[in-house]
Amino acid sequence: xxxxxxxxxxxxxxxxxxxxxxxxxxxxxxxxxxxxxxxxxxxxxxxxxxxxxxxxxxxxxxxxxxxxxxxxxxxxxxxxxxxxxxxxxxxxxxxxxxxxxxxxxxxxxxxxxxxxxxxxxxxxxxxxxxxxxxxxxxxxxxxxxxxxxxxxxxxxxxxxxxxxxxxxxxxxxxxxxxxxxxxxxxxxxxxxxxxxxxxxxxxxxxxxxxxxxxxxxxxxxxxxxxxxxxxxxxxxxxxxxxxxxxxxxxxxxxxxxxxxxxxxxxxxxxxxxxxxxxxxxxxxxxxxxxxxxxxxxxxxxxxxxxxxxxxxxxxxxxxxxxxxxxxxxxxxxxxxxxxxxxxxxxxxxxxxxxxxxxxxxxx
Numbered sequence: 001x002x003x004x005x006x007x008x009x010x011x012x013x014x015x016x017x018x019x020x021x022x023x024x025x026x027x028x029x030x031x032x033x034x035x036x037x038x039x040x041x042x043x044x045x046x047x048x049x050x051x052x053x054x055x056x057x058x059x060x061x062x063x064x065x066x067x068x069x070x071x072x073x074x075x076x077x078x079x080x081x082x083x084x085x086x087x088x089x090x091x092x093x094x095x096x097x098x099x100x101x102x103x104x105x106x107x108x109x110x111x112x113x114x115x116x117x118x119x120x121x122x123x124x125x126x127x128x129x130x131x132x133x134x135x136x137x138x139x140x141x142x143x144x145x146x147x148x149x150x151x152x153x154x155x156x157x158x159x160x161x162x163x164x165x166x167x168x169x170x171x172x173x174x175x176x177x178x179x180x181x182x183x184x185x186x187x188x189x190x191x192x193x194x195x196x197x198x199x200x201x202x203x204x205x206x207x208x209x210x211x212x213x214x215x216x217x218x219x220x221x222x223x224x225x226x227x228x229x230x231x232x233x234x235x236x237x238x239x240x241x242x243x244x245x246x247x248x249x250x251x252x253x254x255x256x257x258x259x260x261x262x263x264x265x266x267x268x269x270x271x272x273x274x275x276x277x278x279x280x281x282x283x284x285x286x287x288x289x290x291x292x293x294x295x296x297x298x299x300x301x302x303x304x305x306x307x308x309x310x311x312x313x314x315x316x317x318x319x320x321x322x323x324x325x326x327x328x329x330x331x332x333x334x335x336x337x338x339x340x341x342x343x344x345x346x347x348x349x350x351x352x353x354x355x356x357x358x359x360x361x362x363x
Contacts, residue, residue: 012050012058019046020065027074036074040091043070047095051102059103063096140183143176150176189247190314193321200241200325204351207235207270207277210242214250221254224262230269237351238277240326245346248322251315252281252342260285260339276328276345284339288332296332319344 023046027039043066051059071092072079150169158166192198208231215227238245249268256266260283267282288296297320323330323344330344 009055012054013061016050016058016062016065019050019062020069024069039074040070044095044098047099048102051099052106056100056103056107059099063099067092067095140180143180146176147173190318202239202241204237204239205242206237207231210246210249211268214246214253218250218253222257225257226265228265228267235270236272236348238346239349240346244322248319251319255315256281256283275348277348278343278345280341280343282335282339282341287334287338287340293332
């Protein structure tokens with residue numbers, strides 16, 4: 001940080017020299033057309049600009065250089081620091097005062113802006129911390145209560161319970177521990193994405209393969225919905241990190257299943273659009289509230305009625321981070337007949353040509 005401040009100060013002094021030289025060249029070109037007093041006004045320009053942009057020292061240096069250049073080149077006797085007319089002394093003092101006053105005001109404005117930015121950052125950090133604690137406590141409380149009740153039943157009454165009851169309690173513990181692991185996994189994944197700890201492992205793959213892997217993994221969660229695929233056979237290959245795109249697509253499909261009634265349609269579509277691949281996950285449930293479209297990808301955001309559906313509010317944020325990491329875009333929009341479409345794009349590159357088959361030739 002100290003090195004950056006030093007570099008910023010040195011840049012201010014460098015600009016003081018450059019700006020004074022530029023105004024001197026302009027003044028010499030105009031000296032036969034305008035009075036020296038007007039040339040003095042020309043020298044005020046670099047003083048004001050440097051004072052607004054850099055520190056007080058650079059502003060004072062600019063004012064001093066401008067005064068010296070104006071005195072030597074434009075005030076008789078020329079090429080001398082002597083001054084025959086006392087009015088020019090007033091001009092010199094005014095130029096220096098203007099530089100110091102403006103630099104002081106600019107410095108105060110910069111400090112106020114820095115303070116406001118720090119206050120806003122602190123407020124946002126506190127908001128995110130509060131939302132994180134609230135979301136985690138909300139989504140961990142239920143699994144912990146279920147696990148505590150099931151495990152206490154096994155400990156206290158395990159010998160008197162039948163095999164089916166013990167198995168049901170054990171499965172309940174297993175499922176709820178998986179839900180807790182998913183919550184913590186989302187938090188850790190979001191942290192890694194935001195801190196740049198994830199490096200893309202790009203390779204050529206097809207969206208059909210990614211979609212097939214995701215649907216196999218989510219077969220149980222999507223079992224109560226009608227899933228429709230609309231993936232043309234001629235879709236181009238994409239060069240992506242397949243694991244991350246699988247996670248993004250899986251989050252969108254899980255989101256559609258979680259927030260729509262059982263039996264409703266969930267449709268996965270893809271199409272080429274210019275130099276992009278457009279992917280859509282469409283559900284035909286109640287849809288989003290109008291205010292939710294602008295903030296649905298924000299961290300810890302829960303739309304209306306989402307508390308009952310569960311989820312920490314990071315799934316869509318992770319989707320957004322993954323898509324942006326691939327230089328794509330993501331958004332949500334309302335479908336004409338009702339429901340919501342979550343769409344994202346992936347940039348297309350020129351796929352490598354398959355190697356030509358070598359054929360043996362008879363001599």
